[in-house]
Amino acid sequence: MIASLIQLLTGMAEASSLFLVAAGLTVIFGVTRVVNFAHGSLFMLGAYIGWSILSRMPRDPEYFALGVILAGLATAAIGAALEMTLLRRIYRAPELLQLLATFGVVLMVQDATLHLWGPEDLTLPRGRWLRSAVVILGERFPLYDLILIALGPIVLAIIWMIFTRTRWGTLVRAATQDRDMVSALGVDQRRLFTSVFAMGSGLAGMAGALALPEASANLQMDLTAITDAFVVVVIGGLGSISGAYLAALLIGILQAVGIIWLPKSTLVLVFVVMAAVLIVRPNGLRGRKLTAARGEADTIASIKPASPSLKLAALATLAIAIAAPFVIGPFALSVLTEMAIAILFAASLHVMMGPGGMASFGHAAWFGIGAYAAALPVKLLTVSMPIALLIAPIAAGMVALAVGALVVRLNGVTLAMLTLAFAQIVWAVAFQWSDVTGGDNGILGVWPPSWAGPQAMYFLALSLCAGGALLLRKMLYAPWGFALRASRDSTQRAEAIGLDTQRLRLTAFTLAGSAAGLAGGLAAFTKGSVFPTTISIGHSVDALVMVLLGGVQTMAGPIIGAIVYTGLFDALLLATDLWRFVLGAAIVAIVLIVPQGIAGLAKR
Amino acid sequence: MSILEVQGLTKSFGGVAAVRGVSFTVEPGEMLALIGPNGAGKSTCFNMLGGQLPPDSGQVLLQGQNITFLPPRHICRLGVGRTFQITQIFASMSVRENVQTALLSHHRQSWKLWRAADTHHITEAEALLYKVGLATQAARPSAELAYGDLKRLELAIALAGQPRLLLMDEPTAGVAPAERAGLMDLVANLAREGQMAVLFTEHDMEIVFSCADRILVMDHGSLIAEGNATSIRANPQVQAVYLGTAA
Amino acid sequence: MQLTRRTLLAASATLAAPAIVRAQGSTPIRIGEVNSYTAAPAFTLPYRNGLMLAVEQVNAAGGVLGRKIELLIRDDAGKPADAVRLAGELVSDQKVDVLAGGFLSNVGLALSDFALQNKKLFVAGEPLTDALVWEKGHRYGYRLRPSTYMQAAMLVDDAAKLPAKRWATVAPNYEYGTSTVKWFKQLLLAKRPDVTFIADQLPTLGKIDAGATVAALEQAKPEAILNVTFGPDLTNFVRQGNTRGLFENRSVVSVLTGEPEYLDPLGEETPEGWYVTGYPVNAVKDAANLAFIAAYKARFNELPKMGSIVGASLIASIAAGITKSGSTDSEAMADGFAGASFATPFGQATWRAQDHQSTLGTYVGRTALKNGHGEMVDWRYVDGAAALPSDAMVKTLRPA
Numbered sequence A: 001m002i003a004s005l006i007q008l009l010t011g012m013a014e015a016s017s018l019f020l021v022a023a024g025l026t027v028i029f030g031v032t033r034v035v036n037f038a039h040g041s042l043f044m045l046g047a048y049i050g051w052s053i054l055s056r057m058p059r060d061p062e063y064f065a066l067g068v069i070l071a072g073l074a075t076a077a078i079g080a081a082l083e084m085t086l087l088r089r090i091y092r093a094p095e096l097l098q099l100l101a102t103f104g105v106v107l108m109v110q111d112a113t114l115h116l117w118g119p120e121d122l123t124l125p126r127g128r129w130l131r132s133a134v135v136i137l138g139e140r141f142p143l144y145d146l147i148l149i150a151l152g153p154i155v156l157a158i159i160w161m162i163f164t165r166t167r168w169g170t171l172v173r174a175a176t177q178d179r180d181m182v183s184a185l186g187v188d189q190r191r192l193f194t195s196v197f198a199m200g201s202g203l204a205g206m207a208g209a210l211a212l213p214e215a216s217a218n219l220q221m222d223l224t225a226i227t228d229a230f231v232v233v234v235i236g237g238l239g240s241i242s243g244a245y246l247a248a249l250l251i252g253i254l255q256a257v258g259i260i261w262l263p264k265s266t267l268v269l270v271f272v273v274m275a276a277v278l279i280v281r282p283n284g285l286r287g288r289k290l291t292a293a294r295g296e297a298d299t300i301a302s303i304k305p306a307s308p309s310l311k312l313a314a315l316a317t318l319a320i321a322i323a324a325p326f327v328i329g330p331f332a333l334s335v336l337t338e339m340a341i342a343i344l345f346a347a348s349l350h351v352m353m354g355p356g357g358m359a360s361f362g363h364a365a366w367f368g369i370g371a372y373a374a375a376l377p378v379k380l381l382t383v384s385m386p387i388a389l390l391i392a393p394i395a396a397g398m399v400a401l402a403v404g405a406l407v408v409r410l411n412g413v414t415l416a417m418l419t420l421a422f423a424q425i426v427w428a429v430a431f432q433w434s435d436v437t438g439g440d441n442g443i444l445g446v447w448p449p450s451w452a453g454p455q456a457m458y459f460l461a462l463s464l465c466a467g468g469a470l471l472l473r474k475m476l477y478a479p480w481g482f483a484l485r486a487s488r489d490s491t492q493r494a495e496a497i498g499l500d501t502q503r504l505r506l507t508a509f510t511l512a513g514s515a516a517g518l519a520g521g522l523a524a525f526t527k528g529s530v531f532p533t534t535i536s537i538g539h540s541v542d543a544l545v546m547v548l549l550g551g552v553q554t555m556a557g558p559i560i561g562a563i564v565y566t567g568l569f570d571a572l573l574l575a576t577d578l579w580r581f582v583l584g585a586a587i588v589a590i591v592l593i594v595p596q597g598i599a600g601l602a603k604r
Numbered sequence B: 001m002s003i004l005e006v007q008g009l010t011k012s013f014g015g016v017a018a019v020r021g022v023s024f025t026v027e028p029g030e031m032l033a034l035i036g037p038n039g040a041g042k043s044t045c046f047n048m049l050g051g052q053l054p055p056d057s058g059q060v061l062l063q064g065q066n067i068t069f070l071p072p073r074h075i076c077r078l079g080v081g082r083t084f085q086i087t088q089i090f091a092s093m094s095v096r097e098n099v100q101t102a103l104l105s106h107h108r109q110s111w112k113l114w115r116a117a118d119t120h121h122i123t124e125a126e127a128l129l130y131k132v133g134l135a136t137q138a139a140r141p142s143a144e145l146a147y148g149d150l151k152r153l154e155l156a157i158a159l160a161g162q163p164r165l166l167l168m169d170e171p172t173a174g175v176a177p178a179e180r181a182g183l184m185d186l187v188a189n190l191a192r193e194g195q196m197a198v199l200f201t202e203h204d205m206e207i208v209f210s211c212a213d214r215i216l217v218m219d220h221g222s223l224i225a226e227g228n229a230t231s232i233r234a235n236p237q238v239q240a241v242y243l244g245t246a247a
Numbered sequence C: 001m002q003l004t005r006r007t008l009l010a011a012s013a014t015l016a017a018p019a020i021v022r023a024q025g026s027t028p029i030r031i032g033e034v035n036s037y038t039a040a041p042a043f044t045l046p047y048r049n050g051l052m053l054a055v056e057q058v059n060a061a062g063g064v065l066g067r068k069i070e071l072l073i074r075d076d077a078g079k080p081a082d083a084v085r086l087a088g089e090l091v092s093d094q095k096v097d098v099l100a101g102g103f104l105s106n107v108g109l110a111l112s113d114f115a116l117q118n119k120k121l122f123v124a125g126e127p128l129t130d131a132l133v134w135e136k137g138h139r140y141g142y143r144l145r146p147s148t149y150m151q152a153a154m155l156v157d158d159a160a161k162l163p164a165k166r167w168a169t170v171a172p173n174y175e176y177g178t179s180t181v182k183w184f185k186q187l188l189l190a191k192r193p194d195v196t197f198i199a200d201q202l203p204t205l206g207k208i209d210a211g212a213t214v215a216a217l218e219q220a221k222p223e224a225i226l227n228v229t230f231g232p233d234l235t236n237f238v239r240q241g242n243t244r245g246l247f248e249n250r251s252v253v254s255v256l257t258g259e260p261e262y263l264d265p266l267g268e269e270t271p272e273g274w275y276v277t278g279y280p281v282n283a284v285k286d287a288a289n290l291a292f293i294a295a296y297k298a299r300f301n302e303l304p305k306m307g308s309i310v311g312a313s314l315i316a317s318i319a320a321g322i323t324k325s326g327s328t329d330s331e332a333m334a335d336g337f338a339g340a341s342f343a344t345p346f347g348q349a350t351w352r353a354q355d356h357q358s359t360l361g362t363y364v365g366r367t368a369l370k371n372g373h374g375e376m377v378d379w380r381y382v383d384g385a386a387a388l389p390s391d392a393m394v395k396t397l398r399p400a
Ligand SMILES: Nc1ncnc2c1ncn2[C@@H]1O[C@H](COP(=O)(O)OP(=O)(O)OP(=O)(O)O)[C@@H](O)[C@H]1O
Pocket: B013, B016, B017, B018, B036, B037, B038, B039, B040, B041, B042, B043, B044, B045, B085
């Protein structure tokens, strides 16, 4: 079968849709360096607002165009408000903190949208012109898809004109290349950032409204859009608009053709493409090496060993953790077990992110590999739990070593996105290889042996996880940890004193993977089951949120973050229907009050 | 034997020739200055000696051993220490920890996983900090240091590796003029005591003429003169391209 | 393995025992319900309304065994592991008597496994996977909705009558989708050996690339299509299919599409003449349905959806099961539910003793467009009992 012209055109239409969502994200990132997780939410809001406007208007093309523009303006206003009230306050905060803040916004917008527009998918009635098709080589092709195909390049051209022909655009381009230059030019950087954020948000909103003729406005579209947009932006090269279009074209066409050859390929195709592109071209198709992000130097604050009061608090927490099972009920015990596992999960990510300087968007991969590596031998070979718990960290560590060998030479968002791509590939394997992994039904009945009741399992989890976290901490204060931090602080200096920075990073990567694998193995036994959702993007985000919430700067940060996030999540889940909104608001509040993370409070 | 022998080193960046066929030697215990106007190619030269940049052609021999394409960490292990034009230190550590980290690496203990790093080599670290005049600052976070002190710290880090050859790219830039001479005297003394050779670049001519045993002058990527202070001062070509523009 | 697991269960049962001592009669019967409220609100919110309405009705009528029913609802956000944890909270802290719920198949299976481990009764409402009552069926697990097998079986009669020989399928890539396609193929081939399946599209759930999917199906030139997608995926698929003419001169058989939560969003683009399962809420005329619709409208000021029916029937089925068991003891209920008969808005249904599947049926009909809205026409109610395989076959499918 040869891909037909229709297939190609379909891919190009899809590419335009992808590009429209991604364009705003790349503009925003290029200038402000904000990893805006809420971009998908703005896209979703654009769709809902667009629906509210368009479903009240006549169905003629001119009204459609007007409605789309209005929706774009409305989201631009929302974006500007978001920038002024939230992001502006944290530009100088540690890297990725904006990610945490905007994650809080995502949660809030989800509930707000549900309550404003209701649970049902909203579909826009289409006028005749939107339903019509043109005949190409004997086959019908939607007119609207043709419009989309044209719209991609048109929007690209308009953005290009704005950036090259206007003073504002020149400033934006200058800021993309060198932030300090802009302040040197005497331009109000705050207004520039706000306007750029508004423009990016407006593009997202227009993309949302433009999706309406072919899709519904629904409550899942935010997360779908954000992953797609990120992938496109990263493949294209961060901050490069034309790169984003090329990347969208690549993905759109590959997807449209791939669907014939291998229908299931849609599950991971984009991530495989992303991994391939980034390994060959770390800066993406058209990206260049980025100048250091604003305030990056500030983020490397000194790390002091725990103060006496912190040590006391840690001991008290441990004492409570040991005494608790004798007082609390079974569910509270399961929450504590969950917390213990979360602590190791977060602490392992922290090794990479903090001292290792390698942020990961796919840390759940190791957790998941550990979980499956523990569960499968139990199910297939009736291996005993202690051995399974030994296999988990080894398996995760070995895969981490192999993947790390490919990726540790890279940096920043590129590295983080590669870990994400890898996690998605692992997820797809777990999801698709049903004969072995049980597919989406997971593996059930991975129960611990009879001697290990919930209490025993809690103590096992507590000792292994708290012990593991303490061991990691010990290693970070040992010469290896100093060498690792040295590699992060200044690779040049580290190499010049004889350190093999790549190998140090690789060991940190492997160690982190292995520790997360142990956490995963424990999770398999304490929950009695493993599902592909343990490898989902959401679970990776959980790990990031825990580390950032607690604070990357201190060794106590991830531990505090894990306890607070797990506790907050469980408490809210039971307390209110609006748990997403409240959790999101709490995260935003924490970001604003203690940008250094909760552990930063202790330092004050 | 010369400690370092550089033969026909050449490097260009996308058509711009930064260094063109530079050859020279460094003798043991010698203070050798490499001077030249901004953009002459000094740092690029240094980066090729230290392994940070691969040359397009030419060779670097360290006591006869070809180190041309070795990575920086191997070159360091062979006894070459260096400082950077823009100081490179470990900003998340205290001043002493910076030196301890370098000492740990020098003693090949960086892969140890147990005993806390800051309990290693304390006396040695403090001795080095004393030498460079940072003894009182040992416990401070290095990120808080004044720029001049950062230069001193970087020197201490480089010295921790007990180098036979020390490369210093603008060691006194940013240091208060009053302290410059002291700092360079210190380096000169170390060189004489330990038979360590020092190759440095410097824009402050007083320092150059008072400290350097020998001076190399670069312009537009090429060496244009070589000699002692007197001969360099008298060299008309140097005066034309360099001294005329220097402060 | 087997031995150790049993021992564990015995141990946990003893631990739990003292807490269950409480005054009968005065304390309410607690039903713990776990569902994907935030992940699938379009279905689960009407479903929750149905639950609440039914609980109010049962309690107004004097409750069950003289006790009121109390409903505790938890949101699993679509994650099976969280569902299991919340089930733990309901069982151990809230001391619920019965567990219920589930939307996605994998969550349902996870809850069912939890119920087996903890010897707690679990009544699945919506999850459609057959594994719940067959491969992974067990003493403590019951399931209300017609399963993927039953949905396929209900549609296959109409499908077999079609002249079409070349079929293509499109289904979301997860348990529900793949299992429906599997049964449909098996059942259709049994009736029509001359049929061939020439293309299978398996878009990722919630992420269909509708244009490409439709183009790929078009390229295969099938005579008929089986659609298993639902929700946002279905909307996108139908819109692209309409514009590209995929459904013209082709027969389409489509699972669940007649349910209001999925049909309503199609609006004036509802394709006509599809063979679907669903709920013709605007057209039913029987007393049970009308009474439920009236009560639901009075309470929530909107028409019920399929989710509302499932929610209400779920409560009714549990109430009847407990009444028949005469106790809320898990063992008594595990036996007692079997054979219990209960009234639903769709009419009377029974818990089959053989596989713990209820005989609640669903409506089969064809889609039509009326006044810019999708509706079901030519519909008939198919009792679940009629769509179940033979007892002998079930026996081979379900472990002893
Ligand atoms: N990475 C690079 N890419 C492109 N050009 C470079 C690069 N590094 C240096 N150059 C160019 O090479 C030339 C030599 O630069 P170099 O930094 O070696 O000069 P320098 O003598 O150290 O000057 P200064 O006294 O200002 O430090 C300059 O023209 C510079 O712009």
